[in-house]
Amino acid sequence: MRPRSGPTVQHRVLAARLRILREQAGISLKAAADALGAHPATVRRIERAETGLDARQVTGLLRRYGVPPAVAEPILAGLGAANLPGWWHHWRDVMEGWQQDVIGVESSASLVRTWHPALVPELLRTPAYAAALYRMRYPDDSPVRRERRVELLRERRRRLGERGTALWALLPAVALHTRVGDPQTMAEQRRALAAAMERQHITVQVVPLDHPPHAMTAMPPLHLLRVPAPEIGDQAVLETPGVRVDLVDDPDAVMAYRIRLDAACAAAPPPGTPLPL
CATH class of the missing domain: 3.30.870 (Endonuclease; Chain A)
Incomplete structure (x- = not known):
């Protein structure tokens, strides 16, 4: 579900980073979705900032993409702030x-x-x-x-x-x-x-x-x-x-x-x- 108050820029940035990391790893939407046991549309919505960034899902995607800890940790650390509603909420x-x-x-x-x-x-x-x-x-x-x-x-x-x-x-x-x-x-x-x-x-x-x-x-x-x-x-x-x-x-x-x-x-x-x- 799209966040009720609309995604913040922090949310959009993290979602875009997930898409970039997937593409750099040469992994298809289907393969990424299989790692979550989900439908490819789920990954697509995550990458478009159309749904909240769930820590379990993001961790699973980063693991599937083979992202090193130095890159993954800042992304996971930013999930809390990215999921906060914007001031306009x-x-x-x-x-x-x-x-x-x-x-x-x-x-x-x-x-x-x-x-x-x-x-x-x-x-x-x-x-x-x-x-x-x-x-x-x-x-x-x-x-x-x-x-x-x-x-x-x-x-x-x-x-x-x-x-x-x-x-x-x-x-x-x-x-x-x-x-x-x-x-x-x-x-x-x-x-x-x-x-x-x-x-x-x-x-x-x-x-x-x-x-x-x-x-x-x-x-x-x-x-x-x-x-x-x-x-x-x-x-x-x-x-x-x-x-x-x-x-x-x-x-x-x-x-x-x-x-x-x-x-x-x-x-x-x-x-x-x-x-x-």
């Missing part, structure tokens, strides 16, 4: 499954790049702006649940700031003209965005209304997450509003999204350009 009652997976990666990211075609990107939204969007997206929410969603966004932003995570956002000027909430909410959001542009770890580029089409034109919201762990490559989060959200880790697909976003950023006014009126 406290808010799981107001999180969708995809959010748990995404925040599990975002919580250890050194760089977050984000694009939204019509709105201020999530990590730059004020509480009032976010609450107005939550009222629209979750009309059946109680005020308490809506506030918990806002609290979660605050905590995400606080932790990114404490860790010094770099945030690079690209958005169209239409986001500054699409009224979310009342005029006061929009005025506060514009001031907050202008203030964010002055911070050391935040880069904001705004595409003017009269700008020609660029590589991200008509693309849905996209986020690229870079985690400083060699076992985990860059991740892409592609949103299809109202349909689904995909966490993409295929290197070729992530590279294609990065190239598109790079091209759009290169075509946009440079960072530091004042917000358009």
Whole structure:
């Protein structure tokens, strides 16, 4: 069973190491599963961080792969921490499954790049702006649940700031003209965005209304997450509003999204350009 609060990066790293060790030993999924008396799908789920890391199973796999103690011991020592729920577990009652997976990666990211075609990107939204969007997206929410969603966004932003995570956002000027909430909410959001542009770890580029089409034109919201762990490559989060959200880790697909976003950023006014009126 996938951990209820989504796998942490520590969990993903250990799962990836198990896959790498199996591949280096030249052992098939079936042979690894036979060592556990299990189905190959069990090993596949372990390697994808879709289930908890059971010490007995991990020990059996390491033994089957012929892993020396110097390599095996740190992996076994890290199981306890890897199986702990992430900090976001406290808010799981107001999180969708995809959010748990995404925040599990975002919580250890050194760089977050984000694009939204019509709105201020999530990590730059004020509480009032976010609450107005939550009222629209979750009309059946109680005020308490809506506030918990806002609290979660605050905590995400606080932790990114404490860790010094770099945030690079690209958005169209239409986001500054699409009224979310009342005029006061929009005025506060514009001031907050202008203030964010002055911070050391935040880069904001705004595409003017009269700008020609660029590589991200008509693309849905996209986020690229870079985690400083060699076992985990860059991740892409592609949103299809109202349909689904995909966490993409295929290197070729992530590279294609990065190239598109790079091209759009290169075509946009440079960072530091004042917000358009």
